[in-house]
Amino acid sequence: MTHLSVHEWGKVLVDTLASDDSFSRPQANQLLAAARQHPCAQVEATNILVDHHRYLRARQVVGVLAAQDCSLEILPKVDPESPDEAVPVVRSRLLHMLDVALKLGLSTGGSAEIARQSASLLDILIRIFADRLTAETRRGLPRRYMSDEEDLSALRGRLDVTRQFTAHAVRPDRVACRFDTLTSDTPLLRIMKACVVFLDRHARNFETRRRLHELRLVLADVSDLPVGRLPWGQVRIDRTNRRWESLLSLAKLFLSRDWQATHHRPDSPEGITLLFPMNDLFESYVAAQLRRALSDTGIEVVAQGGRLSCLGEWRAGEKCEGDVLSPVSTYGTDLRL
8 A cells, every 4th residue: 555645736756666755657547537536626637636647746635535555645835934844744734724614623632643643634534533433422322203104013102094094994903003213223323324334445544444343333223325315404413412513524524525525436446535625725714713713803704715805894885896895884894705
């Protein structure tokens, strides 16, 4: 297994055989194929990775491209004044940006320690998910009442009158029942189990894989669903399951197909990709930090989404010139990025 790290806009060598600082040509082709099938890829994925034959050049994305026997970690150029900053330090900073921008709830000392020890961003996120899900399952699985229907020999719950007099008109020994069952086979845990099964195929760390195997046993009574049929819209976070909210965010990161999503098409090369356009990530990070800093001031922060080019404040009635948003009705209540 060849794993290399490079900064955005940096290059990694391609040689006849893989080494400590280069990929083989077949490995490079696997990474290029994975990049081309990622949701954020443009034509030939040249916005992600460019093939210069003797080397691959990363573009302005960060994250991980992983194929069958190789992986490439693309890290941000966080500090132009320190181009040789240690990879674990840059990786920790990227993890912090993801935590803030995507509201993953990773800000713990344990996460920082994992970031210093793990081999890649992907290893870190999988380990954090496995550790947190293990901790939550030990505190007890969330359960809820689910509606069920069954034909029994005695009444349980309510009688389903319509079904009783249609399906069982000639079967008086069977009673069409409708009842609620308290179960752990909930939409939330179905998503958790799907994420565990998915990550179990891609985790490389022995301890992480052991924990994922244990979690599959813990969730054995939860239904198996394919990723494309997961009940995202049925999950309700309330006071009884609030502690699972950050885990749900991590599961979305791995299983959904947004710009920050993991790639898992069945016709793609075996592996996983987790990529974030750096411009979008940095803007989301800055906007989140500003919202936090200005939360008690009455100022609203709105991320521009790449359309605007001005940061300022306007008085009521002023007309904005150029590529900026119109002002809101009160002075100093709209801060737009």
